[in-house]
Each structure stands twice: as C-alpha cells, then as structure tokens.
Ligand SMILES: [Ca+2]
C-alpha cells in the first residue's frame with residue numbers, strides 16, 4: 500500500500516510520454532502501468548526512463564495489464580526471480596515484461612547455486628518478450644501459470660531444461676497445472692545439467708495441462724532432448740501439447756562438442772511410461788539429432804504427426820513402435836548418417852515418404868546445409884542450401 504503514491508506519480512509521467520505517439524486508449528492504459536528497469540536501476544527508484552528501477556521491484560509494483568520495459572545490458576542475479584501466482588494480467592490485457600525496443604537484456608544467473616531456477620512465472624496472463632536467460636542453476640524459465648505468452652526468448656547454458664512448463668508445487672492439483680501457454684519465436688540451446696540426462700531445450704512434461712503450444716521455436720545442442728513431453732505413472736497423463744513450425748537439431752551434443760553418455764539425444768520426445776496423450780506435432784523439422792528425430796517414447800496415443808521432416812538422426816528419423824497415431828505427408832531423409840529404418844505403427848498412408856533404405860522425391864529439397872532465422876513477423880524461416888523450405 501505504501502507504494503501507491505509512487506505508482507500514481509510514475510503513471511502521470513509515463514502517460515505524458517506515451518500520449519505523444521499512442522492513441523488515447525493506449526495512453527490511458529499506460530498511465531497507471533508503465534515501469535522501466537535497467538541494470539543500474541535501484542529498488543526505490545520511480546521506474547521512469549530517467550530513474551529506472553529493478554526487475555524484482557517492478558514485478559511487485561506493476562499494475563495488471565501494465566508494461567515493464569527492460570533496458571539492454573547484462574543483469575546478474577544470484578537467486579530466482581519469481582512472478583508470483585495471483586499477480587495476473589487479464590484476458591484482455593496481459594501484463595507485459597519486454598525488452599525495450601531495439602535493446603537486448605541478458606539475465607545472467609551464473610551466481611545461482613545448482614537447483615535454483617532463473618525466472619519462475621507462476622502468474623497468468625503475462626507476456627514475456629525478448630528476454631535472454633542464461634546460466635540458471637536449474638531451468639532458465641519455468642512456467643507454472645496459464646494463458647501466458649513467451650515470445651522471442653533465448654534460454655541458454657542453463658543447468659536444466661531451458662524453458663519448461665510444469666506445476667507450481669507438488670501440492671498443485673492437476674486442475675491448476677499450466678494450460679494455454681504459447682511459447683513462440685524462441686530459441687533454447689546448450690542447456691546442460693550435471694548428470695547430462697535432464698536438460699532439454701523445451702519441455703512440457705510431467706505436470707502440464709491442456710492447450711500449451713510451441714510455435715516457430717528452435718531447440719539445438721542441448722545435452723538431452725530438443726523437446727520433451729515426458730509423462731510418468733506417478734503423476735499420470737499431461738494435456739495434449741502442440742508443437743508446430745519448429746526446428747530441433749544437434750541435440751545430444753553441445754555447441755562446443757561436449758556429449759554425455761546419459762543424454763537421450765532425441766529431437767522431439769513425445770511420451771513416457773506407456774501413457775497415451777494425443778499430441779499434435781506438425782510442420783516441424785528434426786536435423787542431426789543424436790538418437791531419434793521424432794519418437795513416441797512409449798506414448799501409445801493417437802497423435803497427429805503431419806508435414807514433418809526428419810534428417811540424419813543417428814537411430815530412427817521417425818520412431819513409433821505402438822499406438823494409433825495418424826501420419827500424413829512426413830518426409831524422412833538420409834545423406835550422411837545411415838541410422839535405422841523408420842517405424843510408424845498407426846495410420847500411415849502414401850502421403851508419407853519414410854526412409855526404408857532410399858530417399859523419396861521430396862528429399863532433394865533438404866540436401867544442403869541448414870540455416871534458420873526469425874522473420875520480422877516472428878515466423879521461423881528454415882533453409883537448406885540457402886533455400887527456404889515450408890514442410
Ligand atoms: Ca533424459
């Protein structure tokens with residue numbers, strides 16, 4: 500309650516600044532809800548452009564639907580930054596935590612001890628944009644809330660999975676597991692836990708609800724898997740996840756060449772403990788992963804597996820030994836890694852070109868060197884030999 504007068508003061512200033520270029524409606528929203536954060540900010544500062552505050556102070560002060568701007572530079576932290584449950588935006592106006600336009604805030608958690616996460620997003624209806632989160636003692640970003648958007652994030656060099664969704668606490672009932680989150684236009688790479696068997700790029704596993712979506716994301720060179728949708732008997736099925744228009748490559752080998760014998764090394768790992776979940780996996784590319792490209796991993800459900808491309812996996816490009824998944828228009832190619840034939844138990848028709856010793860006609864589009872970038876709109880452009888592919 501003590502901070503209320505400060506907010507009012509800040510709001511007047513922010514409103515005056517934004518009114519120049521914004522509409523009246525935008526200015527009215529920003530008028531009670533804009534804060535600026537910089538690496539040199541202090542907790543007690545007003546949070547204006549000229550007197551920026553700290554991220555933890557801003558999280559405690561921002562109004563629902565407001566915007567926190569993070570100026571560029573490196574922020575060093577020694578403990579988790581939590582956006583607490585209940586500090587929600589609204590369905591009509593998410594609370595936004597965003598990189599200041601044209602700047603790159605890097606949140607460096609090197610000083611954390613093992614087991615401490617970077618950002619813990621327990622609230623709902625937030626929009627995180629443009630954050631780089633590195634070297635956390637556990638997950639870089641952990642999403643326990645619902646209806647959030649994480650956009651243009653980079654999670655790298657963390658000591659567990661880069662970006663993970665899961666319940667807030669062991670006491671959280673399944674009805675409150677994180678749901679309807681969108682992870683979009685984000686990159687996760689070189690995450691590595693000390694055992695070498697847990698750190699994936701992205702994970703919606705163990706305790707996640709329905710409606711979570713990954714779109715236009717890139718996961719590469721993580722010690723374990725690119726994506727992991729693991730389920731286990733103790734906690735039961737998770738909600739179906741959608742992974743689309745994304746890329747997973749080089750998992751099982753870090754960018755510096757490091758491997759760990761415990762790494763699972765799959766591009767997309769889609770299950771666990773023989774529990775059926777009907778995930779949707781479409782328009783995705785797996786390239787040069789250390790085990791399977793796409794694997795059901797004992798998920799016997801009816802997954803939608805369509806328009807994916809898998810190339811040069813060390814084992815199978817597509818590995819589905821059981822279940823009733825529906826396979827359409829998938830493409831499997833080998834150029835330099837021999838591997839094993841695909842196995843696709845379920846409903847697979849002639850639109851697929853699975854690998855059983857030779858490349859199909861569509862493989863000619865995937866023979867060159869891999870490249871990728873995000874377009875200005877945030878979609879993912881993947882190229883082979885310099886040519887954009889759109890599987
Ligand atoms: Ca593992």
Ligand SMILES: [Ca+2]
Nearest residue numbers: 699723724727
């Ligand atoms: Ca994993």
